[in-house]
Amino acid sequence: MKIDARIIAPTASFVKQTPKKQQRINHPAIAVDEISLSSKARARHIAKCQSKKRSVRVPAMLISELGQLLRTLELKRAYA
Numbered sequence: 001m002k003i004d005a006r007i008i009a010p011t012a013s014f015v016k017q018t019p020k021k022q023q024r025i026n027h028p029a030i031a032v033d034e035i036s037l038s039s040k041a042r043a044r045h046i047a048k049c050q051s052k053k054r055s056v057r058v059p060a061m062l063i064s065e066l067g068q069l070l071r072t073l074e075l076k077r078a079y080a
Contacts, residue, residue, distance in 0.1 A: 030071045041069040047078035 045063075046069075049056045061069070 011022055025078055030068060032075065035068045036065075039065060039072050043069055043072035043078070044074055046073065047076050 003049075046056050046058070
């Protein structure tokens, strides 16, 4: 019983392909009126702790809540 062992190598054109670039989707900024009060309070707490050089535990949240939190931190000028 003879086993034919070969190394399967990809073609040169496949190896030299440049990676596809992803398009960035620019979403409109969240208005101040649309930000919930809990996100504003959490951002104030983070900004206060950041100025005192303390660590902050950020709880798990939905992506929309995270967007509101980041927008509030931008408005507070805590993080740009």
